[in-house]
Amino acid sequence: MKPTTQAAPRYFALIPAAGVGARMAADGPKQYIDIGGKPMLRHTIDAFLSSALISHTYVVVSAHDGQIDAVVPPGAVTVLRCGGASRLASVQNALRALAGELGEFDWVLVHDAARPGLNAALIAKLIDAVGNDAVGGLLALPVVDTVKRASMAAGANVPAATSSVARDGLWLAQTPQMFRYRLLCDALAAATDASVITDDASAIEAMGFAPRLVEGHPRNLKVTLPADIRIAEMYLAAP
Ligand SMILES: Nc1ccn([C@@H]2O[C@H](COP(=O)(O)OP(=O)(O)OP(=O)(O)O)[C@@H](O)[C@H]2O)c(=O)n1
Ligand SMILES: C[C@](O)(CO)[C@H](O)COP(=O)(O)O
Secondary structure, three states: OOOOOOOOOOEEEEEEOOOOOHHHOOOOOHHHOEEOOEEHHHHHHHHHHOOOOEEEEEEEOOOOOOOHHHOOOOOOEEEEOOOOOOHHHHHHHHHHHOOOOOOOOOEEEEOOOOOOOOOHHHHHHHHHHHOOOOOEEEEEEEOOOOEEEEEOOOOOOOOEEEEEEOOOOOEEEEEEEEEEHHHHHHHHHOOOOOOOOOOHHHHHHHOOOOOEEEEOOHHHOOOOOOHHHHHHHHHHOOO
């Protein structure tokens, strides 16, 4: 019997970088803020370029982005100027733009530009853990604090806790979130509400699948608020 040869799996990075960084309240989009001597987005790009597992890296930016060309290393990264009004829309647009380049079984690792602390070891950990999985998965951190559900009473100036949420089984999603191209396209094509589908795994879950959770690292935080910059600087100073 002729031995069957199966093509080696391919892993592609897709970096949504079309946000405006409203919560950072900086002069411009937070993905271009300097951290440790280079723009945040360049740290994120370099994490994928440092991994021998990644076949190619794509960055999706807004159509009128005027800063990306000074950030990406020539030739090593493809810029997709199809960012949308939400992270969901940016990823949907990027996946459509890649229809002619990616095969249905190619793995896509969607990773926030705002998570510059990613490194090759975390990329390898995720791929090793779910690269043979039927669904895919994501880096995440188990919740270590007590979680409160709160409400703001009329006339109050701070919310009040109405209950505590049992933390067993609660995880905080990070990225990359890795799924095969076809499944990810189908899941996101069915997603309409960006306020509900706030990560790629949410769309996969909405199809009834259970993405695997692989423990990430605090260095892989999402740089969202001004105070996050110092934390990112600390981790990026010690790769
Ligand atoms: N329309 C959007 C919104 C967000 N993102 C990207 O999705 C990632 C996570 O989003 P977030 O941290 O919320 O970034 P912003 O949307 O820029 O931040 P904010 O919500 O404070 O405006 C970021 O890398 C961001 O650039 C994107 O590609 N397109
Ligand atoms: C994708 C994500 O980073 C997982 O935690 C998160 O959902 C992004 O949320 P944001 O409001 O778009 O930053």
